Amino acid sequence: MNNVQLKVVIVGTGYVGLSTGVCLAYLGHKVVCIDKNKKIIDTLKNGVATIYEPGLQDMMEKAKKNLIFTDTLEDAYPDTNVFIIAVGTPSKTNGDVNISAVEKVAEEIGDILNNNCRPVIVNKSTVPIGSARKVESVIKTRLARRDIQCKFFVASNPEFLREGVAIIDTLYPDRIVVGADETPAINTLRQLYEPILEQNFSLPLSFQRPAGFDKPSFIVTDPTSAELIKYAANSFxxxxxxxxxxxxxxxxxxxxxxxxxxxxxxxxxxxxxxxxxxxxxxxxxxxxxxxxxxxxxxxxxxxxxxxxxxxxxxxxxxxxxxxxxxxxxxxxxxxxxxxxxxxxxxxxxxxxxxxxxxxxxxxxxxxxxxxxxxxxxxxxxxxxxxxxxxxxxxxxxxxxxxxxxxxxxxxxxxxxxxxxxxxxxxxxxxxxxxxxxxxxxxxxxxxxxxxxxxxxx
Ligand SMILES: NC(=O)c1ccc[n+]([C@@H]2O[C@H](COP(=O)([O-])OP(=O)(O)OC[C@H]3O[C@@H](n4cnc5c(N)ncnc54)[C@H](O)[C@@H]3O)[C@@H](O)[C@H]2O)c1
Known part of the structure; x- marks a missing residue:
């Protein structure tokens, strides 16, 4: 395999963040998983999965050389290629989505980026239309405060995994959707998912490729359409x-x-x-x-x-x-x-x-x-x-x-x-x-x- 190894930071290690982080580490990327909940991080540092998800514990063990768990973004690689935001986006009482956790993470990312980096910031959380723009503007504001000239890209990359089969859905998805306006972001995300797109990783024993599974489609679109795809899929x-x-x-x-x-x-x-x-x-x-x-x-x-x-x-x-x-x-x-x-x-x-x-x-x-x-x-x-x-x-x-x-x-x-x-x-x-x-x-x-x-x- 000729897959490129990327440095990845995942913020939020719940069902989506932990499953994704463990799988990306298994596939060969260097992954830092971050959660503000210290208890979660302490448990993960002890090698114990914090959610019940079949096979996750075993995959964590297999991927451990590529996995770091921490409770602060300060521990992110200085040359991180991809930041993945996977925090919760709960409902407000009127049905609107509370994206304050996403905004908070965007602020924190804006506070640690340096002049030389060119990272892609990915919204994996399910977020309402316009959230990619919101994340971009929050980060720009924070960078301006420190007078940092970092060229970063924001992409929407909705997640379709189902709890209970999260590892299978991550390794063998029907499609990967990327909503981004700029080519470097698309290229980096293609590299991130290359092992999955090409299905050229060594199969974990307990998660053999489903019969008849072919390579997943890589759908590139604009951020708004990507955001709407997630809501349309779940609504359907x-x-x-x-x-x-x-x-x-x-x-x-x-x-x-x-x-x-x-x-x-x-x-x-x-x-x-x-x-x-x-x-x-x-x-x-x-x-x-x-x-x-x-x-x-x-x-x-x-x-x-x-x-x-x-x-x-x-x-x-x-x-x-x-x-x-x-x-x-x-x-x-x-x-x-x-x-x-x-x-x-x-x-x-x-x-x-x-x-x-x-x-x-x-x-x-x-x-x-x-x-x-x-x-x-x-x-x-x-x-x-x-x-x-x-x-x-x-x-x-x-x-x-x-x-x-x-x-x-x-x-x-x-x-x-x-x-x-x-x-x-x-x-x-x-x-x-x-x-x-x-x-x-x-x-x-x-x-x-x-x-x-x-x-x-
Ligand atoms: N659970 C699913 O099956 C599923 C599937 C697809 C998409 N999604 C979407 O993915 C997102 C995450 O869902 P989930 O089920 O993994 O949520 P979760 O509640 O299981 O995990 C979110 C984690 O983020 C952490 N967090 C919150 N704010 C933080 C911050 N500022 N810094 C660091 N960590 C922070 C929390 O402590 C928590 O551990 C949501 O938007 C959800 O709609 C979920």
Whole structure:
């Protein structure tokens, strides 16, 4: 391989920053990962991954000779080629995006650049239209204060990785999008991603190239289009999920099976089978935040995004449908014991941001239920973040099932496929199961005596 080794600084070592930093180091670049949270950095310095992401720990070990963890930008290489901003961009209450962390990082970068460097500053965080310009102006202002003549470039490089498969998505992406106005920025980012674009790195054992995977496309565009690509992609996926969930509701009314409907439409290549699984709807840090953000942006132009607004409404209605199903089966929620199987917003992550479980738990508690919860990975994170919620924590599904009037599957962790339903049946007070992810065989559970309700079946 003839890949060029670049000096890379990544600011923000959360799901995106850490996964990206570890992969870029594995691919041969020299990487400094920075986070303002000292606890995160101390843990990473001890060689321990701070997020749950399959294979990340192992990749960190393999890449360690190229990785430095620190809590200050002062430790950046003086001749850094690429700064990647990967800090959080949470929602404001009105749906707009709070980019103060991005601006803060831009200020800090502006404060350390020197006269001789020509770095590319990359917005990898999901940021609203105009953020590349904003970052550029913040850095220019800081440089002017110190009278530094550094020629730097700003590029938008949105991230499309999914939590739970972040390493696979980073090494084998469908496309890499770069929004930049100047050729040196594009060239440097092409060098950064060369091993991925050419697929000429040595494959990590646990992350073999997916069958049929070809080289990813490298899409070069202007910064505004790159910023919009990210929001359009997430809005489309969110809409697809809400689409199938809306049809799931109708399927329940007319007596159709949404799984078969989804297969019947998904095999049409124009539609595709992915993101067509009816369930409790989307959660996580991105779809909710990004759909609200684009609706907000459009509203500033007096342009209502009707489809996206409907997708948001359908998504949150879907969560409360679970409670309505419980009410229609067990009738009285007050005094009933409900067990939630799974808490994270999807399997293979401990991320609880905007997780359907939280809304469902709050509603059940409000209605007077006793709520028990279990998750194979996210339980500790849940205890930490939601200690105010009066729930009972359980160590496994059997403990969870004891004396429950109903169980609700929230997250389709693969380990749940081996639940011993005969045992569970004997532990419950009433045999009611709401399969929020259509994971189980309805006929089998009904044969065991369960009242089974899936989504759209
Ligand atoms: N999580 C995903 O699946 C995903 C996928 C694609 C894009 N994104 C986008 O990527 C961005 C990051 O998301 P995430 O999930 O990795 O966030 P995260 O909350 O997991 O991580 C952000 C990290 O940035 C650190 N940070 C904040 N301000 C800082 C500063 N001034 N200096 C140094 N560190 C700072 C925080 O301490 C935190 O560790 C967001 O804009 C998000 O929308 C996320």
């Amino acid at each position: 996926l969110a809409m697809k999920i809400s689409f199938i969930n809306e049809f799931a509701g109708l399927a329940e009314k007319v007596g159709a099976d949404i799984k078969q409907v989804a297969q019947g439409i998904g095999l049409d290549k124009r539609i595709g089978t992915r993101y067509l699984e009816a369930g409790l709807g989307w959660g996580g840090s991105c779809f909710g935040k990004d759909t609200r953000a684009i609706v907000y942006t459009a509203s500033q132009y007096n342009y209502p995004m009707e489809l996206i607004q409907a997708a948001i409404r359908v998504n949150y209605r879907q969560r409360l449908n679970v409670v309505e199903k419980l009410q229609s089966i067990i009738k009285v929620i007050r005094g009933s014991t409900i067990g939630l199987i799974g808490l994270s917003f999807k399997p293979n992550t401990d991320d609880l941001r905007d997780a359907p479980s939280i809304d469902i738990i709050k509603k059940l508690i409000e209605l007077g239920a006793r709520v028990k919860v279990y998750d194979p990975v996210a339980l500790n994170e849940f205890k930490r973040q939601f200690s105010e919620l009066a729930v009972e924590y359980c160590d496994n599904v059997q403990e969870l099932s004891k004396n429950c009037d109903a169980l609700v599957l929230i997250t389709e962790w693969s380990e749940f496929s081996s639940i011993d339903w005969e045992k569970v049946r004997g532990l419950m007070r009433q045999k009611v199961f709401i399969d929020g992810r259509n994971m189980f065989d309805k006929a089998y559970l009904e044969k065991l005596g369960f009242t089974y309700q899936g989504v759209g079946r």
